[in-house]
Amino acid sequence: MIEKKQTMPRAPDLEEYIHDGNRRRFITYPQGQALFGMHYWSFVNLAKRAGANIKMRKTAVVDLDVLERYLESLEEAEEEKEQDMARKEKAPIAERMTVNGKKYVRLDEAAELYSVSEKTIEKWAADSKARLKVGGVVLYNTQKIDMFIENIGQEEF
DSSP states (O other): OOOOOOOOOOOOOTHHHHSGGGOOOEEOHHHHHHHHTOOHHHHHHHHHHHTOEEEETTEEEEEHHHHHHHHHHHHHHHHHHHHHHHHHOOOOHHHHHHHHOOSEEOHHHHHHHHTSOHHHHHHHHHHHTOEEEETTEEEEEHHHHHHHHHHTTOOOO
């Protein structure tokens, strides 16, 4: 009976990376943690997501070239996302109000429309009885708030 020799999975041969024509930079996790100024496990997870790990027996090294390409691709994706968001920006609330003619708005829209805090809107709405609760949604009547603002200071003594 011929016994098959049990082979252990081998780490990649790093000699191919050492030659002058193929210079690569490798670091360990603690070195990467210090280099990038991150917590240890945050760096480990980043390196794993980037696919920059090379396992060698009971340790691992990180290929800095692969990691840097991954980080650059993340930066490019973030820039594209910011550009998309800039294109999708809505018109200011005042313009939307005149176009749509909305009579009722939510709290954040009212605060943006009148350029005051949400707490001030709540106070004005209570004083002018402009608050309306429909189901679980609180709406504010802009016409009543407008009249309240116009009449501030015109109180009769």
